[in-house]
């Protein structure tokens with residue numbers, strides 16, 4: 523459920539008409555709903571309340587790294603799953619306790635490993651023996667111990683888009699699950715390597731619309747857990763990653779957090795560990811929309827092109843993954859039209875939808891792309907020198923700009939024409 527609903531013929535975010543935000547802040551603009559974020563955070567937490575031990579929840583910062591979002595989730599008791607030094611800095615800046623931060627990612631640099639150690643984060647999810655050795659040696663030389671888990675690749679097909687599938691044997695992530703035992707032996711015996719290798723981690727992909735691949739991955743993790751313990755290793759933490767899908771189309775059904783929670787409780791029964799979760803999309807996806815204005819409607823071969831002022835640089839998912847976002851008028855007249863929805867960028871890929879039945883729209887009308895709270899603003903670029911899109915958070919009848927629009931001029935200010943081109 524979300525708080526973007528039609529009232530008196532107009533789309534509102536909570537108690538704020540979207541047209542007011544468009545008039546004051548301009549378009550395109552991402553609009554988040556505080557109440558929706560909080561609701562999703564609580565529903566997900568509640569779904570895991572039946573576990574044997576209280577779980578550790580780490581919001582996947584890459585899905586929406588806005589500082590206001592991180593602050594809100596930290597107040598809901600969430601930690602952070604970060605995948606870069608930049609995300610680590612944001613999580614700390616938003617006030618997330620370092621012990622609640624998990625550092626994931628296949629290519630952490632030495633500087634990033636050091637930044638995590640320096641901040642005393644709760645856990646590094648290492649993705650290779652090589653990374654573990656490097657981290658352990660830095661920790662040893664600093665006279666500290668690095669808490670970590672080994673990310674394994676369970677070789678299951680997540681059944682999601684290839685570009686967001688991460689748990690197949692040929693993906694770059696984690697270590698092959700059948701080599702995990704040997705890597706545990708290596709890392710726990712390595713000299714001058716101060717690791718507390720306390721857990722195992724998995725994350726098989728994003729936007730999963732079926733629980734069975736997750737269930738298969740967790741079962742494999744369960745047998746690895748038993749094998750590792752039989753070999754004398756102490757495992758206190760198991761990180762089950764993120765990946766739960768959300769509905770992008772009206773009427774689409776995805777597994778609910780409650781169903782996910784029941785499956786997790788069933789599979790992990792008797793594991794005697796602290797379970798960790800890294801939800802991103804399921805928290806943020808439906809808590810945001812991208813508000814846009816129609817520039818003009820242009821005749822097409824079959825259907826008209828509705829050209830909006832948002833583009834693939836603001837919302838990349840359709841261009842990157844062929845993803846579907848529902849598109850609705852802010853003041854629907856009840857009339858419908860068939861149309862192609864496109865942005866102004868000089869790329870055919872800047873197409874949000876072809877041959878789509880939508881609310882009838884004309885030049886100057888406002889519309890939204892729904893389910894844009896995750897992997898939306900965070901993937902924005904300034905391609906075509908369009909600047910960076912602004913972000914707003916609504917709270918009841920109030921709203922605040924939580925990210926300024928960065929104008930093309932500000933980006934050009936960071937560029938220089940070198941002397942050798944001036945003479």
Ligand SMILES: *Cc1c(COP(=O)(O)O)cnc(C)c1O
Pocket residue numbers: 582584585603605626627725727728729763764765766800801802803804896
């Ligand atoms: C992206 C990512 C997540 C979040 O995935 P969602 O599908 O948004 O829940 C969690 N963990 C890791 C390691 C990731 O890379």
